[in-house]
Amino acid sequence: MSGARRLAVRAEINGRAVAREVEPRRLLSDFLRHDLGLTGTHVGCEHGVCGACTVLLDGEPVRSCLLLAVQADGHAVETVEALGGEQGALGPLQEAFRRAHALQCGFCTPGILTTITAFLREHAEPTEAEVRRALSGNLCRCTGYQHIVDAVLAAARSRRDG
Amino acid sequence: MVAGAQGGVIGARLARNEDARLLTGRALFVDDLQLPGMLHAAFLRSPHAHARLGAIDAERARALPGVVAVFTADDLGAAWRPGPLLVPPPPVPGALFHERTQVPLARGKVRHLGEPIALVVAESRELAEDAVAEIRVDFAVLPAAADLEGALAPGAPRVHDDLDSNLAAHVVQGRGDVEAGRAAARLVVRRRFRYDRGAAAALEGRGVVAEWDARAERLTVWDTTQAPIPIRNGLAAWLGLSEDRLRVVAPFIGGGFGPKIMMFYPEEVVVPWAALRLGRPVKWVSDRAEDFVSTTQERLQIHDAELAVDGDGRILALADSFLHDTGAYDPYGLTVPLNSQANALGLYAIPAYRSELRAVFTNLPIVTPYRGAGRQHGTFVIERLLDLAARELGLDRAEIRRRNLLPKEAFPVAQGIVYQDFTELTYDSGDYAPILEQALERIGYRRFVEEEQPRARAAGRRRGIGIVTYVEGTGIGPFEGARVQVQGSGRVTVATGVGTQGQGHFTAFAQVAADALGVDAAEIDVTTGDTDRFHWGTGTFASRGAVVAGNAIHAAAGAVAERARALAAAALGVEAGEIELAGGAARVRGEPGRAIGLGELARRANPLRGAVASGSEPGLEATRYFGPERGATAAGAHAMIVEVDPETMAVAIEKYVVVHDCGRVINPLLVEGQVHGGVAQGIGNAYYEQLVYDASGQLLNGSFMDFLVPTALDVPPIEVGHLETPSPLNPLGVKGAGEAGAIPTGALFAQAVEDALGLPGFEILEIPLSPNRLFELVRAHRAARGEEGA
Numbered sequence: 001m002s003g004a005r006r007l008a009v010r011a012e013i014n015g016r017a018v019a020r021e022v023e024p025r026r027l028l029s030d031f032l033r034h035d036l037g038l039t040g041t042h043v044g045c046e047h048g049v050c051g052a053c054t055v056l057l058d059g060e061p062v063r064s065c066l067l068l069a070v071q072a073d074g075h076a077v078e079t080v081e082a083l084g085g086e087q088g089a090l091g092p093l094q095e096a097f098r099r100a101h102a103l104q105c106g107f108c109t110p111g112i113l114t115t116i117t118a119f120l121r122e123h124a125e126p127t128e129a130e131v132r133r134a135l136s137g138n139l140c141r142c143t144g145y146q147h148i149v150d151a152v153l154a155a156a157r158s159r160r161d162g
Numbered sequence: 163m164v165a166g167a168q169g170g171v172i173g174a175r176l177a178r179n180e181d182a183r184l185l186t187g188r189a190l191f192v193d194d195l196q197l198p199g200m201l202h203a204a205f206l207r208s209p210h211a212h213a214r215l216g217a218i219d220a221e222r223a224r225a226l227p228g229v230v231a232v233f234t235a236d237d238l239g240a241a242w243r244p245g246p247l248l249v250p251p252p253p254v255p256g257a258l259f260h261e262r263t264q265v266p267l268a269r270g271k272v273r274h275l276g277e278p279i280a281l282v283v284a285e286s287r288e289l290a291e292d293a294v295a296e297i298r299v300d301f302a303v304l305p306a307a308a309d310l311e312g313a314l315a316p317g318a319p320r321v322h323d324d325l326d327s328n329l330a331a332h333v334v335q336g337r338g339d340v341e342a343g344r345a346a347a348r349l350v351v352r353r354r355f356r357y358d359r360g361a362a363a364a365l366e367g368r369g370v371v372a373e374w375d376a377r378a379e380r381l382t383v384w385d386t387t388q389a390p391i392p393i394r395n396g397l398a399a400w401l402g403l404s405e406d407r408l409r410v411v412a413p414f415i416g417g418g419f420g421p422k423i424m425m426f427y428p429e430e431v432v433v434p435w436a437a438l439r440l441g442r443p444v445k446w447v448s449d450r451a452e453d454f455v456s457t458t459q460e461r462l463q464i465h466d467a468e469l470a471v472d473g474d475g476r477i478l479a480l481a482d483s484f485l486h487d488t489g490a491y492d493p494y495g496l497t498v499p500l501n502s503q504a505n506a507l508g509l510y511a512i513p514a515y516r517s518e519l520r521a522v523f524t525n526l527p528i529v530t531p532y533r534g535a536g537r538q539h540g541t542f543v544i545e546r547l548l549d550l551a552a553r554e555l556g557l558d559r560a561e562i563r564r565r566n567l568l569p570k571e572a573f574p575v576a577q578g579i580v581y582q583d584f585t586e587l588t589y590d591s592g593d594y595a596p597i598l599e600q601a602l603e604r605i606g607y608r609r610f611v612e613e614e615q616p617r618a619r620a621a622g623r624r625r626g627i628g629i630v631t632y633v634e635g636t637g638i639g640p641f642e643g644a645r646v647q648v649q650g651s652g653r654v655t656v657a658t659g660v661g662t663q664g665q666g667h668f669t670a671f672a673q674v675a676a677d678a679l680g681v682d683a684a685e686i687d688v689t690t691g692d693t694d695r696f697h698w699g700t701g702t703f704a705s706r707g708a709v710v711a712g713n714a715i716h717a718a719a720g721a722v723a724e725r726a727r728a729l730a731a732a733a734l735g736v737e738a739g740e741i742e743l744a745g746g747a748a749r750v751r752g753e754p755g756r757a758i759g760l761g762e763l764a765r766r767a768n769p770l771r772g773a774v775a776s777g778s779e780p781g782l783e784a785t786r787y788f789g790p791e792r793g794a795t796a797a798g799a800h801a802m803i804v805e806v807d808p809e810t811m812a813v814a815i816e817k818y819v820v821v822h823d824c825g826r827v828i829n830p831l832l833v834e835g836q837v838h839g840g841v842a843q844g845i846g847n848a849y850y851e852q853l854v855y856d857a858s859g860q861l862l863n864g865s866f867m868d869f870l871v872p873t874a875l876d877v878p879p880i881e882v883g884h885l886e887t888p889s890p891l892n893p894l895g896v897k898g899a900g901e902a903g904a905i906p907t908g909a910l911f912a913q914a915v916e917d918a919l920g921l922p923g924f925e926i927l928e929i930p931l932s933p934n935r936l937f938e939l940v941r942a943h944r945a946a947r948g949e950e951g952a
Contacts, residue, residue: 025288039194040187042416044365045450049866052365080187094185098177101831104839105664106184107191107365107416135874139866141365141417142664144838144903145874 011072013038014082022069029053031069032079040080040110044139051138054111055079061118080110083117093117093155100151104142112138116152126156171676171683172894175831179684180414180668189414192369192384193447200371201230203433203446204290206280206297207455208272211308211525211859212319215271215279216300223282223296228289231440232297233281233432235269241435242266245426246396249495251331252580258332262322264491264528266431271304273321273490274527275859276455278428283436283444306525306859310462310487313524321490321523330488331496331521335503337578338514340470343479347470351550356928357539357908359462359487360851361454362532362843363871364663366416368457369447370429372437382409383434386416388423389701391659393430394693400431401438405697412691418663419843420532421458423703424494429456454864459853460498460532462487463539467506469547475555475562479514482506482543486521486536489528496521498529498536500582501635505540505905507577507587509594509631509797510566515579525859531703533843534904541632542929545909549916550925558611559913560602560629567594567631574890582704583638585792591887592823597799598631600883601821605629605801619920624806625816626918632906634796636824636898637709637889641789642699644711646675646718648726648782650768652746652761654679654686656719658711659699661691665900666832670708671715673828674894678719679726680743681760698787705796705898708828713788713892721784729763729782794889794897798822800841800906806918811933811940813849813915815878823885825897833899834882840903841880846872847904848911850932923947 006021013036022031029046032038032055041064044052048066055064056078083091090098093113103109112135119126119134126134131152135145183189220232235242244263251259268279280297284290307313307321313328321328344350371384381403387393387410394410401408415422429446437444448456465484471477486499499519506517552562568575570593581587602608610627618625644658656675662668672686689695699711723743730748731738734756742751749757764782774780803816820837827833843851850870854862863869888895912926915936924943931939 023288033194034196037196038187039191042191042366043193044367044416045866047450047865047867050365080185084186088182088186088188090182090185097185098181101177101666101835103181103184103664104666104835105364105366105415105417106181106189107414109184110187113185132874137873139365139871139873141363141419141843141871142839143835144840144842144877144880146838146877146879147835149874149879 007070009069009073011074012076014078024068024070026069027065028067028069028072029064032064038079038081042107042110044107049139050108051115052108052111054114054138056114056118059118061115078114080113083113092158096151096155096158100147100154102143102148102151108138108140112140112148120156120159124156124160128153171673172828174673174829176669176673176683176829178666178669179672184414191366191414191416192371192386195371195384195445197373197443200443200445201283201285201440202287202290203281203283203436203444204287204294205278205429206294207452208268208275208277208279210272210301210303211275212304212306213272214302214304215268216302218280219298220280223293226289226293226296228285229282229293230285231283232293233436234279235267238266238435241400241431242269245493247495248425248493249497251495252333252500252584254333254335254580256334259496260325260330262491262523263493264428266428274525275861276452276527281432281436283440307523308525308855308857308859310464310485310522310524313522321525328523329520330492330523333496334518335579336516338479340479340481340514340516343514344470347478348473349551349554350468350470351547351554352468353547353550353927355465355467355543355546357461357463357542358930359459359853360847361459361853361869362419362421363869364417364419364422367448367450367453368422368427368429370433371443371445372434373443374438374441376441380407380409381434381438382411384411384413385430386422387412387425388418388661388663388703389425390661390691390693391697391699392701393425396426397431397434401435409694412661415661415663418702420535420703421530422663423701424458424528424530450866451864454869455527455861458528458530460529460535461538463502465539465543467543467547469551471551475551475557475565477510477512477566480506480512480544481516483518486519487524487526487529488521489524489526491528492521493528494530497582498531501536502539503579504581504587504635505537505633506544508541508544509568509633510544511568526855533840534901537634537901537905538908541906542909545630545906546912546927549913560598560607563598563631567598568592581635581793583793588792589633589795590889590891592795592797593887594797596885597797597821597823600885601799601801601819602629604819604821604881604883605803605817607801610803624808624918624920625803626914626916627801627803628910628914628917629799629801630906630910630913631799632797634705634898634902634905635793636705636796637790638704638706638793639710639789640700641787642711642714643696643785643787644714644718645696645783645785646715646722648722648760648764650761650765652759654681655689656686656715657689657695658715659696660702660707660711662702665707665836666829667707670828670832671712674712674715675719678716678723679760681746685746705900708896709794709892709898710788710790712828712896713894714786716894717786717788718784721786722782725784726760726763726782729767730758733758788892790891792891794825794891796824796897796899796902798902800910802910802914804914804918806915811936813933818878818880820880820903821883821885822902823887824899824902825889826886826895827884828896830884833884836899837882837903838880840901841907842872842877844904844907845877848908848929848931850930852930
């Protein structure tokens, strides 16, 4: 219980190889935030409902609060910090969010960006209904979602228009 | 630069300055702090709503490896004392108010679920939680006052043993002759209304990190608060530090909605105290389960109200008597029920009004304002009574509202009762008829009522429409301040004391300063919520940031502009009146070639050698304060079309329209965001956001699995129309907009669903109203009428 036992985690985090030893009970969300300093991933409920902690595990959106760090062993993890452009510039999805005023407090935003990044890879021309369904696993308490929907549709358009 | 309606930067739909940090994960939230040597705290919280505290045995917890300290009330010494009363009772003759504020750690007994009893500080959060589980407490469980009406019954368990009853406050306000209105009425509608408890459920829980720097002899506290300056001042007094030795920072905050204003939370006192005591940084961040029982909540009130109208539906009198659940303590005074008293007057000419409020202590978590903050209840009462009166008189719902609206020439309207800012409630400005008419037009009211609804009915579909109006008291005092400085680089810094939780202050405030200084809003760096940057002010609440801080920034930036013009005039050899500020420079009007950059002026105003005139101040900088004489009253109307599934009672919103007048708009994009978010919370509140407590005060749905908040599938697109009636109470002419969206949704939902169901005599008198509850109500109604299918 006092953390004597530690297990190895070797993973690719945002394109970089990471090797650490962690307590077996360490959550992936805490590992990313507190051990690796990737604090862009936020923790809103720690029971898998709010979606703020969503990261991409081998490209698939997962709740990092519902995974243990050791479960990331041997996998690739992407967080919001990996979604930007060069030198801190915004990526296209982030830029669409900025233009549409798709965030207010910004706490839920990283989980929405990761969720939608995966969604847009598989849905080049989403309808509004599809976007809303894709967003329905992420809670936002500030925006009422409309501007988020607008941003995702705009990002999809700009991906198509290249 | 994007221009506003009048071509200026005020009114422009600018994207936000703060977004880049938030979108890339670089923005600092309290839980992101990692300090060298930092310890982690966890609280032992009461598992009971009401219990006497016997012995607390923390020996096993203290003995666990990695545990640094365990503290209970007895360890706190002089730091153990009840918190401050943040809002005193209103100056209403005959008002009764019992002040009972929360304590840092419970002593003697616990009065609500989740009340903190002990603090464990350990090398990690996991170890701290392990140790909390090892603390043994002898509880003698007491019956709980968990029911609002029951808490006032004779013999009810008393939350505070030293009081004769659970009555926390009694205030009667009114004006005009209600009895005469009643006597002259063609119709008096009397009903009981209930609005239940919910949680604001900001996605970021509360958190505090405190660090004592022994060399600098300074304590720094990072706090998820909406009001860092009052926290700094109060905490300094509490801990016996000079205010100058304490810095409170509210960094990016993951949603506030009211409950993050409530100071002092026990954790806000105990965590800094522990950091001082232990000489190491201490972090505490709540988890979701803690948030559901330790963050303040709101909304439970029961109203017995009646409306007297003449044969044309004109209001003669309104009388209301209501119970307000204040929870176990009342640190925030009567702000919430005073808002309820005010909002029941709505947009209407009401000749006689009487409102009696009784606040009641219960063994439930503390109640403080949550977005809307009691305004919902007043609006629900008047809007529902108008609906019922219209039905009985055979009047159209829009028409009864139209007939009762305050006319444009009535403003300012002195309402004869005391508002939450302790001035007489006075509507400063407004033009209500266009609000109502535009909302009706946008929703297609006439067409729906005359054509679409009869067609839907004929096809067996339950479609309905609603139209309601509301006022929002905003922008109350006492004051805020701001410092505006032009840097040598030409960039401009603005510092103000209010905290920010997503409102867009870094952009809206930049627009205000940009307008005065002739610079691009993106060239302006705004700092909020850091007492080292600005240390006068109160905080972000009551939809007041844009009004009070906004006008302080307007004044400070105006003073800087005046100074820049004077300095430039001297440098360029012209009169100050010939200088205009544009494009980041001061230039001679009509001679764009003769100009000097603001950065250059700032450098010249801070000379390294030579002499300056006696009494002159350095730099291009000014600090100004703004305090409105009273709050500004915004108003609006919401309309929606719904369809109810008669089998499941699920309600689908087909269309939602908001027409809103918050005075002059600084940034319509941000106002739309505020309105959308408010409506989303209002929809959640109306549909299903209900904290369910059992008779012992246990919370039965304290997780996001069970306490549902709206998703992207539940909130429809919202169409927003802006009207602008400037406020005469401040130079910018602005009114607040933060809470408007959330205020009338319950009343709207009730009306539209009632209309959709079309059941004779069926009335919705309570909120929230899940499909399950709606199903029960309809079944009970049918049974009472002896109908089939009951």
